[in-house]
Amino acid sequence: MDRDLVALLGFVGMFGLMALRVPIGVAMGIVGVAGFAALSGLGPGLNLLANVPLSVLTDYNLIVIPMFVLMGSFASHSGMSAELFAAGRAWLHHRRGGLALASVAACGGFSAINGSSVATAATMTQVALPEMRRAGYDAGLSTGLIAAGGTLGIMIPPSVILVLYGIMTETDITQLFAAGVVPGLMAIAFYSVVVALIARLRPEAMPRGERHSWSERLASLRPLWAVIVLFLFVLGGIYGGLFTVQEAAGVGATGTLLIGMLRGRLRWPQIKESLISALRVSSAIMTIVMGAYLFGYFLTITQFTQNAVDFLVNLPVGPYGVLALVMVGYFVLGAVMDELAMLLLTVPIVLPAMVHLGFDPVWFGVIVVMAVTFGMICPPVGMNVFVINSIARDVPLWTIYRGTMPFIAADVVRLFLLCAFPSLSLWLPSLIA
Amino acid sequence: MLIKRLMAATETVAALFLLFIALLTAGNVLVRYAFNWQIPDWFDGTQMLLGIALFWGIALTTYQGTHIAVDVLWEMAGPRGRRGIDLLAATITLAFLVPLAWMVWVKVGGTGSQGTMDLRLPLQWFYSAAAAGATVAAVLALLRLVRLIRGDTDNDEGRPGGAGETPDGP
Amino acid sequence: QDKSVELKFAHWLPASHPLAKLGFEPWAKSVEEASKGSIKVMLFPAQQLGKAADHYDMARDGIAQMTWVNPGYQAGRFPLIAAGELPFLLGKPGPSSAALDQWYRSYAGNEMKDVKLCFAHVHVGTFHSKTPISEPGQLKGMKIRSANGTVAQTMSLLGATNVQVSAPESRDAIQKGLADAITFPWNSIISFGIDKAVKYHTDMRFYASAFVWVMNKPWYDGLAAGQKKVIDDHCNNTWASKVGASWGDEEDSGRTTLEARAGHTLVKVTPEQLGAWKKAVEPVYTKWVEAANATGVNGTAALDSLRKELAARGAQ
Ligand code: NA
Numbered sequence: 050m051d052r053d054l055v056a057l058l059g060f061v062g063m064f065g066l067m068a069l070r071v072p073i074g075v076a077m078g079i080v081g082v083a084g085f086a087a088l089s090g091l092g093p094g095l096n097l098l099a100n101v102p103l104s105v106l107t108d109y110n111l112i113v114i115p116m117f118v119l120m121g122s123f124a125s126h127s128g129m130s131a132e133l134f135a136a137g138r139a140w141l142h143h144r145r146g147g148l149a150l151a152s153v154a155a156c157g158g159f160s161a162i163n164g165s166s167v168a169t170a171a172t173m174t175q176v177a178l179p180e181m182r183r184a185g186y187d188a189g190l191s192t193g194l195i196a197a198g199g200t201l202g203i204m205i206p207p208s209v210i211l212v213l214y215g216i217m218t219e220t221d222i223t224q225l226f227a228a229g230v231v232p233g234l235m236a237i238a239f240y241s242v243v244v245a246l247i248a249r250l251r252p253e254a255m256p257r258g259e260r261h262s263w264s265e266r267l268a269s270l271r272p273l274w275a276v277i278v279l280f281l282f283v284l285g286g287i288y289g290g291l292f293t294v295q296e297a298a299g300v301g302a303t304g305t306l307l308i309g310m311l312r313g314r315l316r317w318p319q320i321k322e323s324l325i326s327a328l329r330v331s332s333a334i335m336t337i338v339m340g341a342y343l344f345g346y347f348l349t350i351t352q353f354t355q356n357a358v359d360f361l362v363n364l365p366v367g368p369y370g371v372l373a374l375v376m377v378g379y380f381v382l383g384a385v386m387d388e389l390a391m392l393l394l395t396v397p398i399v400l401p402a403m404v405h406l407g408f409d410p411v412w413f414g415v416i417v418v419m420a421v422t423f424g425m426i427c428p429p430v431g432m433n434v435f436v437i438n439s440i441a442r443d444v445p446l447w448t449i450y451r452g453t454m455p456f457i458a459a460d461v462v463r464l465f466l467l468c469a470f471p472s473l474s475l476w477l478p479s480l481i482a
Numbered sequence: 483m484l485i486k487r488l489m490a491a492t493e494t495v496a497a498l499f500l501l502f503i504a505l506l507t508a509g510n511v512l513v514r515y516a517f518n519w520q521i522p523d524w525f526d527g528t529q530m531l532l533g534i535a536l537f538w539g540i541a542l543t544t545y546q547g548t549h550i551a552v553d554v555l556w557e558m559a560g561p562r563g564r565r566g567i568d569l570l571a572a573t574i575t576l577a578f579l580v581p582l583a584w585m586v587w588v589k590v591g592g593t594g595s596q597g598t599m600d601l602r603l604p605l606q607w608f609y610s611a612a613a614a615g616a617t618v619a620a621v622l623a624l625l626r627l628v629r630l631i632r633g634d635t636d637n638d639e640g641r642p643g644g645a646g647e648t649p650d651g652p
Numbered sequence: 653q654d655k656s657v658e659l660k661f662a663h664w665l666p667a668s669h670p671l672a673k674l675g676f677e678p679w680a681k682s683v684e685e686a687s688k689g690s691i692k693v694m695l696f697p698a699q700q701l702g703k704a705a706d707h708y709d710m711a712r713d714g715i716a717q718m719t720w721v722n723p724g725y726q727a728g729r730f731p732l733i734a735a736g737e738l739p740f741l742l743g744k745p746g747p748s749s750a751a752l753d754q755w756y757r758s759y760a761g762n763e764m765k766d767v768k769l770c771f772a773h774v775h776v777g778t779f780h781s782k783t784p785i786s787e788p789g790q791l792k793g794m795k796i797r798s799a800n801g802t803v804a805q806t807m808s809l810l811g812a813t814n815v816q817v818s819a820p821e822s823r824d825a826i827q828k829g830l831a832d833a834i835t836f837p838w839n840s841i842i843s844f845g846i847d848k849a850v851k852y853h854t855d856m857r858f859y860a861s862a863f864v865w866v867m868n869k870p871w872y873d874g875l876a877a878g879q880k881k882v883i884d885d886h887c888n889n890t891w892a893s894k895v896g897a898s899w900g901d902e903e904d905s906g907r908t909t910l911e912a913r914a915g916h917t918l919v920k921v922t923p924e925q926l927g928a929w930k931k932a933v934e935p936v937y938t939k940w941v942e943a944a945n946a947t948g949v950n951g952t953a954a955l956d957s958l959r960k961e962l963a964a965r966g967a968q
C-alpha cells in the first residue's frame with residue numbers, strides 16, 4: 050500500500066480511537082502496531098510489542114518522571130503548598146487581589162519543587178481556592194488563575210515536559226531547566242499584573258482582607274525553610290556538579306520524604322497515599338509515552354516524519370513564518386488533544402525542521418512548554434481546568450474557562466517576547482554551559 | 483470486596499517500588515560521597531524496579547479506568563451512548579493488552595543467559611515480574627469489560643483526567 | 653532486472669558519526685550500485701526504529717532487515733563473540749576486525765542462529781582518566797564507565813566499580829564524579845567532548861568492543877539469486893576489514909591529536925607494567941573459556957584459533 054496513504058489512515062485511526070475514549074496511549078499503540086504490520090508484515094508489527102514496552106518502561110532516563118512526581122506528592126502531602134500560600138496571604142491579604150497574588154506566588158514556589166502542571170493546579174485548588182472563595186473572590190477568576198498558575202509547574206524547573214523533550218531530542222536537560230527559569234519568573238510577573246489590572250477594573254471581584262501584623266508575617270516565612278532547602282539542594286546539586294538530573298529526582302524525593310517525616314507530617318498513611326498517587330500519575334503518563342514510541346516507529350517507516358520535516362523546511366515563508374505556523378498548529382492541537390501526546394508526536398518532526406531553520410533546540414524547548422501551557426488551559430480540552438473542576442465540583446467548566454482568558458492573553462504576550470528575544474531563555478543556560 | 487482489597491494491596495506494593503527507587507538512588511549518591519563506593523547493580527536495579535512498578539501500575543490504572551483519555555464525545559453522549567463508548571473503548575483496550583502481554587513474555591523467553599552488569603543476576607527474574615504485571619493488565623482489562631457489560635459504572639465517576647482525588651497528567 | 657527490494661538498515665549512532673560516514677553510507681551506496689538499484693538501502697540512524705539494546709532482536713523479527721549490534725550491551729547473551737572484547741587480545745582495528753570476523757564465522761551459525769551474520773568488526777580503546785592509570789593496582793576503588801560487559805567484568809575483578817551511562821552522558825558523569833575514568837576509543841573522547849573532563853590517557857591498547865551487522869533471515873532467503881550475490885559480496889571478510897580499518901584509523905588519529913594538545917598527557921606503560929596488566933586480567937580469559945565450554949565449544953582451542961587468526965594478520 051502507498052506509504053503516505055497508510056500514514057494518513059494511521060492518523061485518522063488514532064484520532065478516531067481517541068475520540069472513542071480509548072486511552073490515548075492505547076490508541077497510539079494499537080495504530081502503531083497495526084500500521085507497522087500493514088507495511089512490514091504481522092510478525093514485525095507484533096514484535097514491536099515485544100521490544101518497546103519493556104525497553105521504554107525500564108529506561109533509566111525516565112526515572113526522572115516518577116521521582117519528580119513523587120517529590121511533589123510528598124511535598125503537597127506534608128503541607129508545603131499550604132505553607133507557601135499561607136506566607137503569601139500573610140504578606141498580601143490586605144491588598145486588593147492579595148489572595149490572588151498569594152496564589153500566584155505559591156504556584157511559583159511549589160513549581161520549584163515539583164515537575165507537573167496538573168499536580169500544581171490540583172494542590173493549589175485544595176489549598177488556595179477555598180480561602181479565595183471564603184473571602185468572596187469571583188469563582189471564575191480564582192479557578193482561572195489557579196489553572197494558569199499550575200502551568201508554572203512545567204516551566205519553572207524541575208519539569209516533566211522539559212525532561213521528556215530533553216530525552217526525545219537528546220538535548221541537555223540541565224540546559225533546558227536553566228532556560229525555563231526566566232520565562233517562569235516572567236509568568237509570575239505577568240499573572241500578577243493581570244491580577245492587579247482586574248483588581249482595579251472590577252474591585253468587587255476581589256475584596257480586601259485584614260492586614261496581618263509584622264510578627265505574623267515573619268512567622269509565616271519560618272516554615273518555608275523546607276521548600277527553600279529542597280529547591281536549593283536539588284537544583285544546586287545539579288548545577289554544582291553533585292549529581293545527575295536522574296539522581297537529583299531520586300534524591301529530591303527522598304529528601305522531601307525525610308523532611309516530612311522529621312516534621313511529623315508524613316506518617317505511613319500519608320506516605321502510602323503519596324506513593325500511590327505518584328504511581329497512578331506515572332503509569333498514566335508512561336502509557337502515553339509507550340504508545341507514542343509505538344506510533345513513532347510506525348511513522349518512521351512510512352517516512353512521513355522525514356517528508357514532514359522536508360515540507361516544513363521548504364515552506365516559502367521564512368523561518369519565522371514557519372515558527373508562526375507551528376505555533377498556530379500547536380494552539381489548535383493543544384486545544385483539542387492531550388498535550389503530552391501532542392508533544393511526543395510532533396517534536397520528532399518539528400524540532401529537526403526548527404534546527405535546520407536556525408533555531409536553538411534549548412530555546413525551542415521553552416517554546417514547546419508554552420505550547421503545552423496553552424493546551425492545558427484552553428477550551429475545550431484543558432487538563433488543568435478539568436482537574437480543578439473535578440476537585441471544585443460547584444464551579445462549572447465554562448466558568449473556569451472564562452476565568453483563564455485574561456491569563457491566556459498574558460501568555461500570548463509572553464510567547465511573543467520569548468520569540469522576539471531568545472536571550473530571555475538562553476541567557477541563563479549560557480552562564481552555566 | 484475481596485477483589486477490591488487485593489487491588490489495594492497490589493497497588494501499595496507496586497507503589498513501594500517507587501520508594502525503593504528513590505532510596506536506592508539517594509543511597510547510592512550518599513555512599514559515593516561518603517565511601518567512594520557504589521551499590522552494585524544500582525543502575526540495572528533502578529531500571530528493573532521502574533519497569534516492574536510501571537507494568538503493575540498500568541494494570542491497576544486499566545482496571546480503575548483512570549488512563550488519560552479524551553472525553554469530549556463521551557461528555558456529549560446520552561446514557562446509552564456513554565455505555566456504548568465505554569464498552570467499545572474497553573474492548574479495544576483489551577485487544578491491545580492481550581497481545582502486548584503475550585509478546586512481553588516472548589521477549590522474556592528470549593532473554594536467555596543475559597544478566598545484570600555487576601552481579602550478573604539473570605534479567606529473566608526481573609523481566610518476569612514485569613511481564614506478570616502485563617498479564618495482570620490484560621486480565622484486569624477483561625474484568626473491567628465484564629463489569630461494564632454487567633452494568634457497573636466506574637467508581638471514578640465524572641473524572642475527566644482521573645479519579646477525583648488523584649489528578650494524572652504532566 | 654530483479655524485483656526491487658528495500659533494505660531498512662537500523663543503527664543507534666547519530667547520522668553524523670564517523671562510522672555512519674565511513675561505514676554505513678559507503679556500504680549502502682555500494683550495495684545499491686552493485687544491485688543496479690534493485691536493492692534500495694534506507695538508513696535509520698539514532699534509534700529511530702528501536703533502542704540500542706534491541707537491535708539484534710529487531711533484525712531477527714524483521715522490524716528492520718539489517719541492524720548494527722553491540723552484543724556486549726546484552727551481557728551474557730552472546731558468550732562466544734565476547735572473545736572480541738577480551739582485554740589486551742586485539743591490536744590494530746583493521747586486521748583485528750578481519751581476524752575476529754574470520755574466526756566468528758564458524759560460530760555465528762550457532763550463537764546467532766536466528767539472524768544471518770553479515771560481518772563482525774571491532775573498535776579498540778583504552779583508559780581516559782582524571783588521574784594517571786599505568787598499573788592494574790591503581791584501579792582499586794575507582795569508578796569506571798565501561799564499554800561493554802567484559803570490560804565491566806574486568807573492572808570488578810580489579811577492584812573498580814562500574815558506572816553505566818550512555819556515551820553522550822559520559823562527560824557529565826565524569827565531571828560530576830560519578831565516574832573517575834572511562835574506557836573509550838581515542839577520537840570519540842574528542843567528538844563527545846569528554847576531553848574537557850579527563851586529562852590522562854593510558855597509552856596502550858587495552859580493551860576492544862565487538863560489533864556485528866546482522867540480517868533478517870527470511871528477507872535474505874527471499875532475495876533473487878543476483879541480489880543474494882550482491883549481499884554476499886558485501887557481507888564478507890573484505891568488508892569487515894575495510895569497515896574496521898576506516899573507523900579504527902579515524903579513532904586512532906585522536907591519539908596524535910590529544911598528545912599534541914596542551915593539558916593532556918599520554919600515560920606511558922612500561923613492558924613490566926604491561927606484563928602485570930596481562931597477568932591481572934587472566935581470570936577474565938578463564939571465565940571466557942568456561943562460558944565457551946558451557947555452550948559446547950572447546951574454549952581453549954577456540955581461543956587459540958582466534959590468536960592464530962590475529963597473528964596471521966599482524967593484528968598486534
Ligand atoms: Na517545576
Ligand code: NA
Nearest residue numbers: 383384424430
Ligand atoms: Na487544551
